[in-house]
Amino acid sequence: MEANLAVRMVNITKTFSHVVANNNITLEIRRGEILSLLGENGSGKTTLMNMLSGIYFPDSGQIYVNGEEVSIASPKDALDLHIGMIHQHFKLVDVFTAAENIILGLNEKAVLDLNGVRRAVKEICDRYGFVIDPDKKVYDMSVSEKQTLEIVKVLYRGADILILDEPTAVLTPQETEKLFAVMRNMKADGKSIVIITHKLHEVMEISDRVAVLRKGEYIGEVPTSQTNPQQLTDMMVGKATTLNIGRPEPNGLTERLIVKNLTVKDADGVKKLSNVSFTAYGGEILGIAGISGSGQRELLEAIAGLQDPEEGSSIMFIPPDKEASELVGRDPEDIYKSGVGLAFVPEDRFGMGLVGSMDLVDNIMLRSYKSGKSPIADRKHPRERANKIVEDLEVVTPGLGTPLRRLSGGNVQKILVGREIAAEPSLLMTAYAVRGLDINTSYTIYHLLNEQKAKGAAVIYVGEDLDVLLELCDRIVVLCAGRVSGIVNGRSTRKEEVGLLMTRLSGKENANE
Amino acid sequence: MSKAKKHEPLVHITKRGTLPLWHNLAIRAIGLAAALVVCAIVLYALTGLNPLKIYGAMFKGAFGSARRVWTTIREIMMLLCIGVGLAPAFKMRFWNIGGEGQVLVGGVAAAACMIYLAPNMPLAPVLLIMFVLSALAGAIWGLIPAVFKARWNTNETLFTLMMNYIALQITSFCVSKWENPYGSNTVGIINPTTNAGWFPSIFGQQYMLNVIIVMLIAVAMYLYLKYSKQGFEIAVVGESTNTARYAAINVKRVIIRTVMISGAICGIAGFIAVAGAGHTISTSTAGGRGFTAIIVAWLSKFNSFIMLGVSSLLVFLQRGASEIASQFDLNDFVSEMIKGMILFFILGSEFFINFKVHFRTARKETENK
Known part of the structure; x- marks a missing residue:
């Protein structure tokens, strides 16, 4: 022995x-x-x-x-x-x-x-x-x-x-x-x-x-x-949990985001997305599946105004009860000013979504500090909001003044998602929202996404775990090498089919390559 | 080899959590005390002089008489003003090495006003114009590298450094143009009889206005960085431009605005150096303070009040050092050495604030018995 x-x-x-x-x-x-x-x-x-x-x-x-x-x-x-x-x-x-x-x-x-x-x-x-x-x-x-x-x-x-x-x-x-x-x-x-x-x-x-x-x-x-x-x-x-993710029926579907012929090149001129087209509806969760690096990041960043799409691309955003507006050609500041309710949980938490050295309050106000005319930053409301997020999402932190870098990955993600949701967005984009999170926290996040869906927001969920994508999403856009290789129904599609689409473009597009 | 492996390493280091303030201060105090003790030993070993006498002389050099006290205060204010000016740029991680040049162009603008405007105008508006023009000159000196950084992502360290040399040449040119008396290649004291364009005495103190202006700027900078929206933007851009863009911050605008503010305050420091202290302009008006102030800003983590403390310490060391150099017939290197050792210990205490050192204990041996 x-x-x-x-x-x-x-x-x-x-x-x-x-x-x-x-x-x-x-x-x-x-x-x-x-x-x-x-x-x-x-x-x-x-x-x-x-x-x-x-x-x-x-x-x-x-x-x-x-x-x-x-x-x-x-x-x-x-x-x-x-x-x-x-x-x-x-x-x-x-x-x-x-x-x-x-x-x-x-x-x-x-x-x-x-x-x-x-x-x-x-x-x-x-x-x-x-x-x-x-x-x-x-x-x-x-x-x-x-x-x-x-x-x-x-x-x-x-x-x-x-x-x-x-x-x-x-x-x-x-x-x-x-x-x-x-x-x-x-x-x-x-x-x-x-x-x-x-x-x-x-x-x-x-x-x-x-x-x-x-x-x-x-x-x-x-x-x-x-x-x-x-x-x-x-x-x-430590306690028995069911492995089922809830998926309420979508209700009152309305067109929220119409992406047409979206093409994005990186700094070296390499095409990261080519001619991507799909529609996201308010009241549903739209999954984005694909091997990592298939253009998911560029897709979300282009919508958020962080990437410049090529000529001919169109991203039409239709807020509830408002005029539709074109997002291509506008930077984030411009999009923010126009009052488009766009929330984005980026893949790179500390590189983009949050500031690791800053505390909870400052991170909460990152997206809203501009509100109001005063040159002084309002920290009172973000503090209340931070308190609420800590309480609602059971964030474990020594206090609101702790730099985020000292918190564990799950708690950091809860804060990020909590902040984006607190703004009551009409479009919520999440990239690998549960990456590296434990089961309990993952379910908290799924639940939050379902809540947003019930409220009529369009939720875009970029994920890597096919089981989760197929249990959570109403429809799934599958990306392969920067192209849409299929848009499938989350309820009736088998995992193998999605896996196949992830690695191979379907017939006719393949012929062009 | 495997025998040695059975032992724990003698020390190992772990990162600390947040320390209570008193603990933090205690570590720094111990650092300072250790520096003085080590300096004392080294001084005695090298010179055989009584180290306490040397420290006493340093103190006397800085604070020995009312006049010396005020000169020390004037120097502290100069250094603090430049440090406060550099703080927003460094907080944004814009390496403004150009403080020296920004001070100089501010000084040149002030000197020009003293020469051409002051004799024919009442004092108050002249000072106001000098203030504005110096700030403007400094701001332009900051604007140029900032625009290049924002638009083409040029390296600001090299750019601001080069701007120093341009400022130096401009100053040389102006000195030769304004030289007085002719052929001396110095400007000499400007308006020595009329004192036109000089800072007025307040409460009988020649340097009171220096203190008022610098302290106002320092407090304003503290509030600006801590409470304003723009201050928040500076912090975010400093941490990550990607996050800043994500947060709908116009990064280019923030860079240009912040470095202009930084340059403007350095320009004002030049104004104070000319109108409030030297009453002349030369290529050594900035005197390396633009570089020393970088230490001030970083050591204080851009907090105005800590900057006041750090500037005081540095100026005290410098003034005390020149005193002992003359009194004990030691050369300047001794003072540089003392300065270096004290800074070394202060920076070293940062390590003990962030990390905890564990020594190997006898625990294991007793356990094994």
């Missing part, structure tokens, strides 16, 4: 100022197994694994690797112990090739033996079924290729224990399958693999064992073969 243990973490505790991220956690990783580390956001999964990979140092507790007590003070220590972690955000040098990235930081001989690296990489790839071109530059790679490179990198450095932090968050279903196949090969080769995730079906599919964390506490572990999604959900959230 002991001999079969690769890693044993005993009574590990880690606190960040007042927050206990890991409380007295004991975890075992066996040789040749795939262990799922399951938990909601902020439950301490990544923190725990960061201590194993040398990013953090535990406040107390011991770590044993192969039965021997060790102290891991840096990622290098971890690698010396054959532990490697693949982080959610890749740590690669864009202008380097795959091979160069792999040997980066290794203190080898003065002369770079790139051919040797190529051979070794090829050997690793052949053994586990990776496909990688050692001479491809990172900036030319897709997300999936970058991830593959990260894995090959730690394998090249001799890792026997691999930790993957939410590896499937950025992958398409097909790519996920490939990754899982590789993981199985590595397991067969005797490697131990920890996969951090909160997607239950992946846990069921790939892992041998599941360890569950909740709010920094270790809840327990079960062999995957002896459990089911419902039991895992209960362990993860």
Whole structure:
């Protein structure tokens, strides 16, 4: 039994100022197994694994690797112990090739033996079924290729224990399958693999064992073969929750936004959207599906006035009881002044939607500070509004004066969505509104969107989880490489059909490519 | 290697949450005290002089007589005024290295008024015109790099720095044009007999008007940054232009407006330097304060009242240092060294405010027994 243990973490505790991220956690990783580390956001999964990979140092507790007590003070220590972690955000040098990235930081001989690296990489790839071109530059790679490179990198450095932090968050279903196949090969080769995730079906599919964390506490572990999604959900959230998302029938549909021939090019002149046309109705939730980077961001930003569409594009906005107006050619200030009730929850929370160093009140007033003629900014009303959002959405914060960067991702998102909804918009656009959020918070957000729909707002929901899209949305626009590859009914369409549309344009448009 | 690994590292560092104010102040006080102690040791080791005597002399140099006190206050106000001027630009993350040039063009405008207008006009309107023209000159000096930044995203650090040299050349040109007496290549004291265009004494104090103008500007800047809508816009643009655009802020307009305000206040500092202090103009009228003020603004996190404290400390060090240099026959480097060490400790205390350092304890060994 002991001999079969690769890693044993005993009574590990880690606190960040007042927050206990890991409380007295004991975890075992066996040789040749795939262990799922399951938990909601902020439950301490990544923190725990960061201590194993040398990013953090535990406040107390011991770590044993192969039965021997060790102290891991840096990622290098971890690698010396054959532990490697693949982080959610890749740590690669864009202008380097795959091979160069792999040997980066290794203190080898003065002369770079790139051919040797190529051979070794090829050997690793052949053994586990990776496909990688050692001479491809990172900036030319897709997300999936970058991830593959990260894995090959730690394998090249001799890792026997691999930790993957939410590896499937950025992958398409097909790519996920490939990754899982590789993981199985590595397991067969005797490697131990920890996969951090909160997607239950992946846990069921790939892992041998599941360890569950909740709010920094270790809840327990079960062999995957002896459990089911419902039991895992209960362990993860602490109480039984149904997995059903409500979808009320749309009522009183009115045309709200008519997008016609929308074409957007980026700074380099590359077409990000071409000839996109659809209509969003007040009283419905319109989903936007697609592999990330298919033009979702550009679409929402063009509507919000943050991107300049090309000639011939048209975005007609029809507010309730008001004249229709054209949004193309107007900047956000212009759109704001015209009183168009347009709310936008952008994908990049701190890069666009919020200011991390500012407190709750200042962030709430970000969208409304211009109101009134006084040169003095009114903070009284935003304060009331902030209080209400904190109360209604159960935001956990030490106070209204806390900089947002100190709050957890879920609370930050609640504030962002709460602010956008508080303005009573007639069009609400959300980009990956539940990305990185735990189940409870996600449901809070779905509920808020449904409320807006019931109030007659047009809701545009850009999502990545097809199950959610198909349960929440009335209609779904599927984007593929900047084009609309289909508009389907959310109630009657199967997941596979959407998946297919995401990866392939339908017949005639395909012929033009 | 594996043996060594069994030990915890000697120290490890974690980020702190928010500290209570007294704790915060205590850390800074300890930093300052540590700086004085270390300086004392170094001074004794290098010169063999009694460090307490040296500190005493520094204090006397800055505050030894009423005249010295007022000169110190005048210098503090100069530095504070420029610091307050730079604050909005830096808060917007616009690296205005051009304070020096903006002060100079403001000074040149003021000097021109003193030479051409003051002898023929009553004092009050002359001062008002000088105030406005200096501010305008500084604002234009800020406007030029701001427009280029807003429109073509040029690098403002280099641009404002280059503007300093242009201002310097303009000043040289004006000095040669106005030189008095002829051939001296200095302007000399302007209107030495009539005192036309000089700041009047208030309550018998020659530099009272300096204090009033600078403190008014400082308080106004505090309120502007903290409570006004424009101040909020500055903060948002400083954090992220993407967020600013999202929040329907016209980023170009905010950049241009803010840097003009910044330049205008620096221009006013030039006006004060000429009409309220030196009564002359030379290429050293700004005297490097445009750069020192950058430290003032950043150390204070753009808070006017903390800027007053930081300016006071820097001026005190500088005035005290020149005193000990002459009194103990030490050269200027000693004073520079003291200044450097004190700044080092003050900046170092920032680290201890943001981070907590844990030392390895004997806990584990006792546990294992």
